[in-house]
Amino acid sequence: MSQSQVNFDYTTRSKIQGLLSDYTNTLKEASDSIEQFQTRSFVLISLVGLILSIGAGFISYGWVRFQSTGNAFGWIAGIFGFLVATLFTRLYYSSRRKSRLIARQSEIIGLKLERIMQLASQIAEHGELTAAEKLEIELRLVEAEGALRFARFTGHSEERNTSDLGSGAGKSV
Amino acid sequence: MLYVEPSLALSLTELAIEKRKSFAPLARRIKHWLKRGRLKIVIFGPGGTGKTTLGHFLAGNLDIGNTSAGYAESMDVESFKLKGDLVCSLIVPPGQELREYHWTGLYRDLAAGKSSGVINVVSWGYHSFQALSYQDTKYFKPPMTKAEFFESYLQNRRDREQEIINNLTPRLMDAKGKIWMITLVTKQDLWWDDRTQVDKHYLEGPYNDCIQQIIRKRGEQNFAHEYLSVSLIINNLVTSAGEVLASTVSGYGQPIQLANSTKFVETVNSFASR
Numbered sequence: 137m138s139q140s141q142v143n144f145d146y147t148t149r150s151k152i153q154g155l156l157s158d159y160t161n162t163l164k165e166a167s168d169s170i171e172q173f174q175t176r177s178f179v180l181i182s183l184v185g186l187i188l189s190i191g192a193g194f195i196s197y198g199w200v201r202f203q204s205t206g207n208a209f210g211w212i213a214g215i216f217g218f219l220v221a222t223l224f225t226r227l228y229y230s231s232r233r234k235s236r237l238i239a240r241q242s243e244i245i246g247l248k249l250e251r252i253m254q255l256a257s258q259i260a261e262h263g264e265l266t267a268a269e270k271l272e273i274e275l276r277l278v279e280a281e282g283a284l285r286f287a288r289f290t291g292h293s294e295e296r297n298t299s300d301l302g303s304g305a306g307k308s309v
Numbered sequence: 310m311l312y313v314e315p316s317l318a319l320s321l322t323e324l325a326i327e328k329r330k331s332f333a334p335l336a337r338r339i340k341h342w343l344k345r346g347r348l349k350i351v352i353f354g355p356g357g358t359g360k361t362t363l364g365h366f367l368a369g370n371l372d373i374g375n376t377s378a379g380y381a382e383s384m385d386v387e388s389f390k391l392k393g394d395l396v397c398s399l400i401v402p403p404g405q406e407l408r409e410y411h412w413t414g415l416y417r418d419l420a421a422g423k424s425s426g427v428i429n430v431v432s433w434g435y436h437s438f439q440a441l442s443y444q445d446t447k448y449f450k451p452p453m454t455k456a457e458f459f460e461s462y463l464q465n466r467r468d469r470e471q472e473i474i475n476n477l478t479p480r481l482m483d484a485k486g487k488i489w490m491i492t493l494v495t496k497q498d499l500w501w502d503d504r505t506q507v508d509k510h511y512l513e514g515p516y517n518d519c520i521q522q523i524i525r526k527r528g529e530q531n532f533a534h535e536y537l538s539v540s541l542i543i544n545n546l547v548t549s550a551g552e553v554l555a556s557t558v559s560g561y562g563q564p565i566q567l568a569n570s571t572k573f574v575e576t577v578n579s580f581a582s583r
Contacts, residue, residue: 254382258440260407261356264447274407281385 149259149269153276156256159249160280166242167287173235174290180228184221191217239290246287253280311494311508311536313568348397348581349423351415353477354430355469356382356404357437359495362541363430364389364401366570367577371541380437386411397581400424406469422485426580429477431470431516432496433507434463435546435555442550459554471515478519482526489533489580492520497540497569501558511536533580539570 191214198210259265260273352360361383365371369392383403391397402411418424443449448462481488492511500507511517520534543566546555 250384253384255440257382257403257405257407258438261405262438262441262446262448270407277408278410284384 149263149265152252152256152259153272156249156252156273156276156280159245159252160276160283163242163245163249163280163283163287166238166245167283167290169238170235170242170290173231173238177228177231177235180224180231184224184228187217187221187224191215191221242287246284249280249284253277253284311492311511311538312497312504313565313572348391348425349418350391350397350399350426350428350577350581351419351424352399352401352428352430353412353415353473354404354428355436355466355473356406356408357439358404358430358432358470359437359541360401360404360430361387363428363493363495364399366541367391367399367574380439382439386415391577391581404430404473416480419480419484419488424484425486425488426577427477427481427488427490428577429474429490429492431492431494431511433494433500433503433510434466434470435496435499436466436469437546438548440549443548443552443554455552455554462554467510474516474519478522481523481532484527487531487533487583488527489583490520490523490535491573491576491580492516492534492536493573494536494538495541496546497538498543498557498561498566499540499546499555501540501561501565507538533583535576535580537569537573537576539573540566541570 193214194210194217195214198208198212198214201207201210256273257277260270260277265273352363354360357380362371364387368389370389382405383401385403387401389399389401391399400415402408402415415424419427438446443455443458443462446458446462448465449458450461453461481490494507494511497504524532524534540561543557543561545553545557547553
């Protein structure tokens with residue numbers, strides 16, 4: 137028996153179905169996390185922009201007030217604003233880095249899921265399966281496809297390599 | 310006849326190489342786009358017949374003489390852009406029975422007249438499959454030999470091809486607007502010695518009954534059809550376990566391959582330009 141040859145008995149088939157389900161869920165979770173980080177990044181960068189513009193206003197206002205009355209409140213508030221903006225910028229970068237790390241992970245999960253999907257689909261097409269087993273695989277495949285599409289939509293799943301012929305290498309629609 | 314005979318092949322080879330090298334100027338593409346808009350061609354067919362490879366070939370990503378990287382099932386509906394003057398998308402859905410739900414939307418497009426052409430890819434049963442040994446498939450019943458298995462497999466896959474054209478027939482009969490179709494028999498290199506039989510199978514059997522039914526319903530004005538055959542990649546039919554199910558026919562070479570693929574490309578272009 138060659139290395140790539142596997143006996144597709146009931147246990148193996150169940151295992152493949154289980155893997156299909158597990159990887160689908162993991163990919164979904166990864167995509168959700170990426171989406172959350174993207175939203176968080178967007179909120180943070182908006183806040184930084186807002187704080188910076190208000191902070192700049194406070195500083196210039198505080199400078200004038202300080203010159204005339206010696207009241208340093210506006211100035212201090214402006215500087216505090218800049219410190220908060222710096223903190224938020226740092227949070228933004230950390231959020232973006234985490235998002236990229238998860239994206240890289242989700243690329244790998246996506247590729248693995250695709251391999252499992254191919255295996256499951258081939259078993260369903262050419263293997264000796266009961267109607268119930270076929271239905272189960274079909275439903276799991278639909279779910280896995282949805283997860284893959286969503287992962288691609290979030291823009292982090294790997295672009296298909298168009299030179300890898302015969303491996304579903306066109307642009308997905 | 311669905312193939313170019315070897316006697317004609319050599320004279321067409323030089324022309325084919327020249328054509329494959331030429332790039333269409335942007336102006337011609339714009340002219341075609343203004344005249345006809347964006348065309349859509351749907352590639353139907355069972356899994357493992359070479360639909361994705363055909364997409365690559367028409368998109369100009371695959372050169373004749375290329376050797377296969379092995380079969381891997383497509384996981385989603387794919388789209389390619391046709392190389393040449395025409396502004397045209399090629400839509401390729403997965404062909405596995407279990408994944409036919411992808412076809413529903415494409416049938417809808419046909420009904421709405423959004424697709425101008427259909428290529429139905431068949432391969433006289435020589436469908437590739439992945440990951441399994443032939444002994445793991447449902448077609449193998451012990452104590453079958455490999456040859457007996459393959460006979461049973463081919464028959465099953467030919468039935469699947471017929472099932473697809475049976476399902477496609479009513480959709481094509483009711484499709485809106487003028488439509489053209491090419492029945493493309495791939496993997497010519499595997500069945501070349503049996504070409505008269507292949508010709509007979511498609512042109513005189515129940516497959517052609519379906520085509521005639523569509524022609525009768527729509528009329529020749531509204532439905533153009535052509536039978537053609539190609540070999541996009543010359544390769545043995547091998548399972549993932551390394552078992553050779555069918556070998557490339559000796560004597561089948563690049564001149565025949567080029568001549569037939571040129572004829573196919575020309576037909577696609579002439580149909581799509583109508």
